[in-house]
Amino acid sequence: MRIFLFSLLFPACVFLMFSCGEKPADTIKLGVAGAHSGDLASYGIPSVRAAQLVVKKINAAGGVLGKQVELLIEDDACKPEIAGNTATKLISDGADVVLGHICSGATKAALGFYKDAGMVCMSPSATNPDLTFSGEYPNFFRTIANDAAQARLQVDFAVNVLKVKKVAILHDKGDYGKGAAELARGYFEDAGVQVILFEGITTGTVDYSAIVIKVNSLNPDAVIWGGYHPEASKIVTLMRKKNMDTPFIGPDGVKDATFISVAGEYAEGVYATGPVDISTNPMAILAGKEYQDAFGEEPGAFFDQAYAATLCLLNAIEKAGSTDYSAIVKSLHTHLTDTPFGKIKFDEKGDAIGVEFAVYKVENGVFTEHK
Amino acid sequence: MNPEYLTALILGGLTRGSIYALIALGYTMVYGIIQLINFAHGEIYMIGAFTGLIVSTVLTMHGMPGFGVVFFAAAAAIIYACCYGYTLEKIAYKPLRHAPRLSVLISAIGMSLFFQNYVLLAQTSNFLPFPGLIPDFEFWKPYSHVMSATELVIIVTTAIVMVLLTLLIKFTRIGKAMRATSQDKIMASLLGINVNQIISITFIVGSATAAIGGLLIASHTGQINAYMGFLVGIKAFVAAVLGGIGSIPGAVLGAFVLGLSESVFTGYVSSDYEDVFAFLILVLILIFRPSGILGRDQTQKV
Numbered sequence: 001m002r003i004f005l006f007s008l009l010f011p012a013c014v015f016l017m018f019s020c021g022e023k024p025a026d027t028i029k030l031g032v033a034g035a036h037s038g039d040l041a042s043y044g045i046p047s048v049r050a051a052q053l054v055v056k057k058i059n060a061a062g063g064v065l066g067k068q069v070e071l072l073i074e075d076d077a078c079k080p081e082i083a084g085n086t087a088t089k090l091i092s093d094g095a096d097v098v099l100g101h102i103c104s105g106a107t108k109a110a111l112g113f114y115k116d117a118g119m120v121c122m123s124p125s126a127t128n129p130d131l132t133f134s135g136e137y138p139n140f141f142r143t144i145a146n147d148a149a150q151a152r153l154q155v156d157f158a159v160n161v162l163k164v165k166k167v168a169i170l171h172d173k174g175d176y177g178k179g180a181a182e183l184a185r186g187y188f189e190d191a192g193v194q195v196i197l198f199e200g201i202t203t204g205t206v207d208y209s210a211i212v213i214k215v216n217s218l219n220p221d222a223v224i225w226g227g228y229h230p231e232a233s234k235i236v237t238l239m240r241k242k243n244m245d246t247p248f249i250g251p252d253g254v255k256d257a258t259f260i261s262v263a264g265e266y267a268e269g270v271y272a273t274g275p276v277d278i279s280t281n282p283m284a285i286l287a288g289k290e291y292q293d294a295f296g297e298e299p300g301a302f303f304d305q306a307y308a309a310t311l312c313l314l315n316a317i318e319k320a321g322s323t324d325y326s327a328i329v330k331s332l333h334t335h336l337t338d339t340p341f342g343k344i345k346f347d348e349k350g351d352a353i354g355v356e357f358a359v360y361k362v363e364n365g366v367f368t369e370h371k
Numbered sequence: 372m373n374p375e376y377l378t379a380l381i382l383g384g385l386t387r388g389s390i391y392a393l394i395a396l397g398y399t400m401v402y403g404i405i406q407l408i409n410f411a412h413g414e415i416y417m418i419g420a421f422t423g424l425i426v427s428t429v430l431t432m433h434g435m436p437g438f439g440v441v442f443f444a445a446a447a448a449i450i451y452a453c454c455y456g457y458t459l460e461k462i463a464y465k466p467l468r469h470a471p472r473l474s475v476l477i478s479a480i481g482m483s484l485f486f487q488n489y490v491l492l493a494q495t496s497n498f499l500p501f502p503g504l505i506p507d508f509e510f511w512k513p514y515s516h517v518m519s520a521t522e523l524v525i526i527v528t529t530a531i532v533m534v535l536l537t538l539l540i541k542f543t544r545i546g547k548a549m550r551a552t553s554q555d556k557i558m559a560s561l562l563g564i565n566v567n568q569i570i571s572i573t574f575i576v577g578s579a580t581a582a583i584g585g586l587l588i589a590s591h592t593g594q595i596n597a598y599m600g601f602l603v604g605i606k607a608f609v610a611a612v613l614g615g616i617g618s619i620p621g622a623v624l625g626a627f628v629l630g631l632s633e634s635v636f637t638g639y640v641s642s643d644y645e646d647v648f649a650f651l652i653l654v655l656i657l658i659f660r661p662s663g664i665l666g667r668d669q670t671q672k673v
Contacts, residue, residue, distance in 0.1 A: 173643070200643045204602040206390050206588050209383035209522065210637035210645075216516060217376045230498050230594065237593045241507070241519040262500040262594045 027070040028063070028317060030055065030310070031095030033086050033110065034102035034125075035078035044102045046291075046299055047124050047306030048073055051099055053290050054310040064318050076101055080109035087113035095119065096323040097313045099306065104128035105175075111137045118325040120332070122313055124305035129183070132349040139325070141332055141350040143309040143341070144302070147176075147251075150273050150357050151183035154224065154249055157271070157359045157370075159191050162247055164221035166194040170211065170235065172227030173200035180251045181226030188224075196220055203231055212238045215246075222246060228253040232270075233263035240266040247271060252357070260365055267362045276341075276358045277369055278304060284340035308339035308355075312346075379517045380638040381631060386522040386591075388630025389529035392623045393584030394607035395614070396536065397577030399622035402611070403553045404573050406472065410479040411459055412581060413604020414486035415452050417597065419582025420589040421490060423448040424501055431502065441504045448582045455486075456578025457571055465567070483604075490597040497596065504590040525587045532580055533623060540619065545572060553617070606649070613653055615666020624664055628652070 032051045034044035055069045063069055072095050076086040083106035090098055091113060098114060098121040101107040107126040114121045115137055122141040123131075129148035131140055158164045167188055171181035178200060185195050196218050201211055212235060215223060223239070223246055225232050232254045239246065248270045250259075255274035260267045278284045287307045291299040313328075315337040320327035336343040344354040360367040394416055401409045427444035435443075463482045467475045508520045540546035551559040552569045560566045588603070589595045606629065614625025629649055636648045656664060 199641055202602075202642075202646055204598070205645075206603050206606075207383070207387045207591065209386060209519075210380060210634040211642045213376070213379045213383055214638050214642075217373065217379075230596075233498075233594060234592045238519075241521065242516050244516070258498055262498055264500060264593070266593075 027068050028065065028314070028323065029070050029072055029093070029095045030313065031072045031074065031090035031093075031098035031100070033074045033076055033083070033090060033098055033100035035106075036073070036075040038077040038079075040078040040103065043125060043301050044075075044078070046301055046303035047099065047102065047309075049291065049295060049299075050124075050287075050303050050306035051310045053287070053294060054307060054314070058314055064314050065321065069314065076106045076110070078103040078106050080105045083107070083109040084113060086110060091117045091119065097317065097328065098122070099124070099309050099313060101126065102302070104131065107131060107140075111140055115139050120313070120316075120325065120328050122309045124309045125302040128179070132351050135349065138329065138350070141309075141312070141346050141352070143305045143312065143339070143344070143352045143355055145275065145355050145357050146351060147180055148183050149351075150251055151180055151187055153273050153357050153359065154184055154251070155187035155191060155193075157273075158188075158222050158224070158247075158249060159193060161359075161370075162222055164193055164247075166196045166218075166220050167222045167224055168197035168215050168218060168220040169195055169199075169224045169226065170197075170215070171200050171225070172203050172231055174203075174227065176253065177225075177227030177251075179226070180253075181224065184224050184226065201231065201235075203227075208235050208238055209242075211235075212242060212244070215239070216242060216244050220246060223248050225250040225254065227251075229256045229259035229262070233259055233267070236263050236270055237266045245269075249273075255360055255367055260362060260367070267365075270362045271370065272360050272362075272367065273357045274360055274367070276356050278340055281340050281342065283338065287340050304340045305355075308337075308341055308344065308352075311339050312337045312344065312352075375517065376638070377635075380634050382518040382522065382526075384631035384634030385627065386518075386525050386630070387634060388610075388627035389525050390584050390588050390603070390626075391607045391610045391630055392626035393529055393532065393580045393587075394603060395611040395622040395626045396580045396619065398608055398611040399614070399616055399619060400549075400573050400577050403617040403619070404549065404570055405464070405468075407464060407475050408479065408608065408616075409464075409574075409577075410476070410604070411463075411482040411486055412577065413600030413607070414483050414490075415456055415459070415578045415600075416581040416585040416603060417490065417595070417600035418455055418486065418585075419448045419452040419578075420501070420585035420595045420599065421494060422451040422582075423504070423586045423589065424499060424595060427502055427504060437506065444504060445583070445586055448586050449579045452578040452582035452585070453575045456574040456581075460571060460574040465570075487597055487601070494597065498594045499596065501589040501593050501595050503593065504586065521591045525591060528583065528587060532583060536576070536580070536619070539576070545569070549573060609649070609653055613656055613663055615660075615663025618663070618665045618667070621663055621665035628664070 032048050035041055036044050059068050072093050074086045074089050076083040087110035101110055102125050104126040107123050120139050124143050127147045129146045169181050169185055171177040188195050232250050236248050250272040252274040255272040288299055316328050316331040319335045320331040332346050336345050341355050344352045347353050359370045361370045397412045423444045426447040427440050430440045463478045505521045505524045548564045548569050552566055556566050610626035610629045611622045614621030632652055633645050633649050637645050
């Protein structure tokens with residue numbers, strides 16, 4: 001019986017494979033690459049869904065350049081060693097533009113392939129500054145502010161609003177945390193602020209009292225943290241228990257509801273940077289509602305960014321009038337696209353103009369934008 | 372150097388050492404009796420903290436005053452952890468009593484992974500806020516920049532547990548039977564000691580100290596998650612080896628040496644290399660005293 005079923009299924013599969021390959025060539029192919037499985041799948045799946053929602057809407061309205069848009073979805077599991085294959089697969093399948101990848105490491109690994117193939121790639125989430133700053137990848141764009149912009153904002157805030165003269169910088173030794181901490185150190189030094197302590201801590205340790213005592217004895221005007229929220233809440237709790245009221249500034253890894261629920265009363269007054277609040281933008285509200293209706297849950301990480309990126313890519317093709325590489329790039333730099341973040345276009349490096357970070361402060365148990 | 376700074380660092384190190392000591396005791400007692408490194412011990416610590424969280428949340432919701440919450444949460448955590456410790460030994464170690472030691476070790480690692488994933492599935496993978504069960508004393512406030520009230524409670528509690536444990540082992544019939552079993556299991560059973568029962572009691576006592584450690588450190592850091600036992604378990608194991616595994620005063624001494632050296636190193640050099648330094652001390656001590664600071668020399672057949 002099983003063999004019989006298989007013999008029926010096999011030709012069907014072969015037929016399906018061929019029929020996919022022989023679809024009429026007059027569609028616009030949008031590749032979607034990112035983590036769709038594994039530990040970090042929760043970062044990648046919302047962007048696939050964003051692309052599906054946008055494409056469905058655009059196809060219903062007549063498509064792009066009179067053609068229907070087709071999605072080519074490929075998984076890279078956030079792993080640089082897989083991302084190269086993912087890119088090659090998308091290129092050989094004939095993708096015109098790519099939405100992705102999700103993680104900075106995987107994006108970097110894939111970008112070279114796209115560059116050689118003359119393809120535009122737009123990430124909703126890769127924040128590593130070098131991707132745009134190095135100038136190596138003119139084909140790369142992103143709809144999220146980079147880590148350097150975040151560090152810049154933290155430093156400007158600390159220097160201009162908190163008027164700090166000397167700061168202590170702690171980080172978790174990880175790529176994200178240490179990267180953010182090093183950027184902040186550079187900007188502080190440029191601004192003439194003394195960095196009196198720059199140290200990494202081991203995550204998961206039972207007790208951070210030694211490092212807190214050390215910070216306390218140096219008496220900085222502010223503590224800058226590079227890392228995620230679990231360690232941040234331990235350190236802040238200890239600082240406050242030891243009667244230290246030094247301002248604490250964290251990156252977007254801290255701007256998480258879990259931080260407030262874990263640190264409780266000790267979270268009050270903590271500063272964290274995070275993407276600008278777009279909850280009042282009508283398009284963002286609409287996009288969120290579409291997601292709710294289609295998938296029955298709250299949109300996940302980077303959904304708005306991916307929604308914006310899909311709109312930008314398709315709009316750029318429409319405005320360029322073709323899928324030619326240089327025409328699309330020129331169009332991305334010059335034409336504004338209406339997105340959940342407002343009207344955005346891209347600067348010469350590939351970063352979105354108009355997608356920014358803001359400083360938040362914990363007040364009465366919620367992160368409130370600090371004006 | 373500023374004496375207040377050094378004092379603060381030393382007291383911080385003592386707090387850390389106390390936690391390591393409470394967990395290291397479980398490792399060293401079990402090793403002393405059945406020569407097994409119980410890798411699932413860190414998970415017992417984690418289960419103790421989780422039970423404390425659940426019970427204290429429920430009791431607080433029902434409006435019980437702070438002191439009662441602390442008492443019942445601690446009691447529940449200890450009893451629960453003891454049950455886990457007892458069952459763990461019966462299921463995973465007793466059937467392998469006469470198997471090669473490597474098999475038991477693998478069984479221990481398996482149980483450790485099992486407990487971690489069990490809590491992941493039954494509870495959550497997120498970080499959960501842990502209520503501050505230990506109150507902040509008003510009279511202690513002026514000194515809290517040197518040492519917080521929680522740290523004081525941790526050190527005092529650990530000291531009390533140590534004294535009770537020493538009394539148990541030195542002056543009771545159970546303690547005497549434990550010492551006899553650890554010296555020679557066959558001879559002990561010939562003299563009418565129920566060896567299986569003594570091993571169970573050892574696991575129960577070890578689990579109780581781990582649960583106390585779990586509660587103390589969770590209310591100190593204010594958060595728990597399913598992986599909290601892993602790193603602490605490793606550090607406590609290192610402390611037990613440092614002091615001489617199998618020796619109870621050794622485990623306590625090793626834990627304080629480890630906690631103090633980490634704290635002082637972070638304070639005067641850098642926290643970047645805290646772990647490197649801790650393990651460097653371990654290597655140095657094992658080069659000069661292979662059986663640990665207070666360990667007995669044992670010749671082993673390989």
